[in-house]
Amino acid sequence: MGLLAPGANATLDKYLNTATLNSGAHGGPSSSNYWAENTVWRPIGYWFELWYHNSSNSYAGINSNSSMNPYSLPRHVWGYSQGYCRNNSVFTVSPVTCQVST
Amino acid sequence: MNVRRKVMILATSAAAVAGVAAALFFASSRGGASVAPYSFAPAHFAAVEAPATRVATLPPVVAKLSTSWGMDVPAANAVHRLGNGAAVAWVHAGRVCWASSNVAGCTDPARQAPIGIVLGETEQGQPYVEGLAVDGVRTVTITLRDGRTASASPAANFYHVVLPSDARPWNVASVAATYPGAPTYRQSISLTAPDAVPTK
Numbered sequence: 359m360g361l362l363a364p365g366a367n368a369t370l371d372k373y374l375n376t377a378t379l380n381s382g383a384h385g386g387p388s389s390s391n392y393w394a395e396n397t398v399w400r401p402i403g404y405w406f407e408l409w410y411h412n413s414s415n416s417y418a419g420i421n422s423n424s425s426m427n428p429y430s431l432p433r434h435v436w437g438y439s440q441g442y443c444r445n446n447s448v449f450t451v452s453p454v455t456c457q458v459s460t
Numbered sequence: 461m462n463v464r465r466k467v468m469i470l471a472t473s474a475a476a477v478a479g480v481a482a483a484l485f486f487a488s489s490r491g492g493a494s495v496a497p498y499s500f501a502p503a504h505f506a507a508v509e510a511p512a513t514r515v516a517t518l519p520p521v522v523a524k525l526s527t528s529w530g531m532d533v534p535a536a537n538a539v540h541r542l543g544n545g546a547a548v549a550w551v552h553a554g555r556v557c558w559a560s561s562n563v564a565g566c567t568d569p570a571r572q573a574p575i576g577i578v579l580g581e582t583e584q585g586q587p588y589v590e591g592l593a594v595d596g597v598r599t600v601t602i603t604l605r606d607g608r609t610a611s612a613s614p615a616a617n618f619y620h621v622v623l624p625s626d627a628r629p630w631n632v633a634s635v636a637a638t639y640p641g642a643p644t645y646r647q648s649i650s651l652t653a654p655d656a657v658p659t660k
Contacts, residue, residue, distance in 0.1 A: 422578070
């Protein structure tokens with residue numbers, strides 16, 4: 359996990375980088391921040407989920423999709439949290455990149 | 461010509477007309493463009509090109525997402541409002557990209573289905589199913605594993621179905637789409653609950 363600073367006003371954390379993700383496995387958690395987007399890039403055709411999770415054990419909007427790439431979970435009011443992505447297909451999927459950004 | 465032969469000719473003609481009509485329906489939704497049936501090519505989404513659905517100014521979320529995805533930011537007049545304002549969409553490199561208040565992404569133009577499917581929960585925990593719908597889709601119906609159903613009709617190529625509040629995305633058993641003159645499209649769903657997410 360590494361924090362990158364693509365610009366003066368944005369921070370991103372690529373918490374899974376061109377990885378292989380087994381069926382049912384998840385990537386993350388990312389580092390904690392006031393993230394505005396959680397995005398996954400993976401081959402189209404595989405069900406993947408994205409969500410955010412915070413220190414009080416609450417989560418925000420788990421969402422699943424198989425037909426969009428990239429696939430993002432924008433957040434507008436969610437607070438300090440960590441991002442997750444998960445392979446909900448029955449296949450091992452590669453390459454998978456998951457990223458949160460402010 | 462006897463009556464029996466006339467009936468046969470009429471029946472044959474009717475079948476031919478119906479076949480041509482069906483072929484035209486599947487060949488293209490408008491403009492005579494040659495696109496595959498059910499495909500997610502931009503030509504199957506009238507609202508993504510219609511002047512009436514253009515937004516006046518570029519929504520900030522579109523610029524932000526495009527930058528985050530490493531894509532060119534579209535011009536304001538290339539972004540269109542779908543689903544009575546529930547989503548915005550634009551075309552990038554031959555693919556329809558869209559964003560709602562819940563999710564965003566870019567579709568596969570080769571997708572052979574009349575609808576795209578996102579199963580999720582809003583930030584407030586309300587479960588839903590939403591996505592793009594090609595021209596002509598009449599109704600999208602969600603069936604849960606316990607047999608309950610929920611439906612909605614797309615508006616301007618976008619649908620949003622609100623599910624019972626106690627449902628979870630992995631409780632969805634199938635998603636079906638109907639439109640005139642074609643068999644109902646049905647996609648079975650078999651998602652499992654993630655172990656890293658607390659129960660509701």
